[in-house]
Amino acid sequence: MKKYTSINDIDNLTSWIEEAKELKENPLKHCALGTKKTLGLLFFNTSLRTRLSTQKAALNLGMDPIVMNVSGDAWGIEFEDGSIMNGSTAEHIKEAAAVVSQYCDMIAVRAFPSLKDKEQDEAEHVLKAFMKYASVPVISMESATEHPLQGFTDAITISENTKKKRPKVVLSWAPHVNALPHAVANSFVQAMQKMDVEFIITNPKGYNLNSAITKETTIEHDQIVALKNADFVYAKNWSSYEDYGKILNTDTAWMLTKEKLGNAKFMHCLPVRRNLVAEDAVLDSNASLVIEQANNRTYAAQLVLKKILENL
Numbered sequence: 001m002k003k004y005t006s007i008n009d010i011d012n013l014t015s016w017i018e019e020a021k022e023l024k025e026n027p028l029k030h031c032a033l034g035t036k037k038t039l040g041l042l043f044f045n046t047s048l049r050t051r052l053s054t055q056k057a058a059l060n061l062g063m064d065p066i067v068m069n070v071s072g073d074a075w076g077i078e079f080e081d082g083s084i085m086n087g088s089t090a091e092h093i094k095e096a097a098a099v100v101s102q103y104c105d106m107i108a109v110r111a112f113p114s115l116k117d118k119e120q121d122e123a124e125h126v127l128k129a130f131m132k133y134a135s136v137p138v139i140s141m142e143s144a145t146e147h148p149l150q151g152f153t154d155a156i157t158i159s160e161n162t163k164k165k166r167p168k169v170v171l172s173w174a175p176h177v178n179a180l181p182h183a184v185a186n187s188f189v190q191a192m193q194k195m196d197v198e199f200i201i202t203n204p205k206g207y208n209l210n211s212a213i214t215k216e217t218t219i220e221h222d223q224i225v226a227l228k229n230a231d232f233v234y235a236k237n238w239s240s241y242e243d244y245g246k247i248l249n250t251d252t253a254w255m256l257t258k259e260k261l262g263n264a265k266f267m268h269c270l271p272v273r274r275n276l277v278a279e280d281a282v283l284d285s286n287a288s289l290v291i292e293q294a295n296n297r298t299y300a301a302q303l304v305l306k307k308i309l310e311n312l
């Protein structure tokens with residue numbers, strides 16, 4: 001594999017899930033595969049799980065991870081081609097990506113959307129610029145529109161925890177105080193579309209995700225109807241896609257409660273705002289899979305790194 005920037009880079013999700021489970025059983029089995037190979041992790045945005053689990057994954061494979069917070073610590077990077085750089089940016093991505101490629105055998109990048117300019121966000125200008133100007137494989141650690149390491153993790157977690165051959169999975173919009181990206185929801189949708197599950201999205205009107213991603217997936221605006229007989233409920237806030245980046249509705253009635261969850265398992269990518277997205281009784285119950293999801297981030301990343309190492 002030469003890159004991992006989308007759930008669509010997974011050729012066979014079922015076999016990837018099985019391979020990730022094998023790595024989880026025996027994380028150090030391939031501890032020499034990445035010897036003398038360097039993974040560069042570049043963060044334009046904050047992170048706890050991605051930053052630590054991706055390093056842990058690299059260490060399990062014998063790689064050397066090096067990490068940089070690009071925003072603030074590095075020179076301001078210019079992404080526009082042909083621009084006269086007489087403003088606040090000091091270094092063009094053409095040099096920056098080429099230079100990082102001298103030090104690293106792979107580059108992982110986190111770059112959230114602006115949520116102001118839909119066209120620019122959808123063009124994935126930061127991630128795509130790294131892919132264009134880096135001479136080594138690029139991994140997304142959450143881009144403007146996708147979070148493929150999270151989506152793969154969520155697929156592994158559902159596979160591990162399902163008692164049914166074809167469970168019912170609900171992606172349920174949740175209230176939030178900030179305008180959040182669509183990336184986690186988009187990658188979860190893409191992962192569920194590849195799995196043998198009954199999948200429904202529930203969100204208030206005005207919050208439908210990009211139809212190019214949701215495709216034929218059912219969208220139910222009545223949360224109670226959607227949650228009926230669910231086996232897994234994935235709560236997540238996202239800002240409006242239609243009225244791009246806006247908060248239209250902070251209706252606290254969409255918070256996930258123990259009563260609404262019923263017998264389902266609860267999922268969230270974290271970080272989660274307690275008693276806004278989901279109540280304490282949900283997060284503190286045995287039905288919550290959020291810590292196992294965070295654990296599985298390591299093995300999802302480890303499989304991605306392994307597949308790229310095998311192809312270097």
Ligand SMILES: NCCC[C@H](NC(=O)CCC(=O)O)C(=O)O
Nearest residue numbers: 142178180181184269270271273
């Ligand atoms: N990487 C996982 C989620 C990151 C981001 N969440 C956040 O920014 C939450 C921040 C807050 O709660 O203020 C998101 O939704 O895409």
Ligand SMILES: NC(=O)OP(=O)(O)O
Nearest residue numbers: 047048049050269270
């Ligand atoms: N779930 C996730 O990506 O968490 P971080 O933002 O903390 O990396």
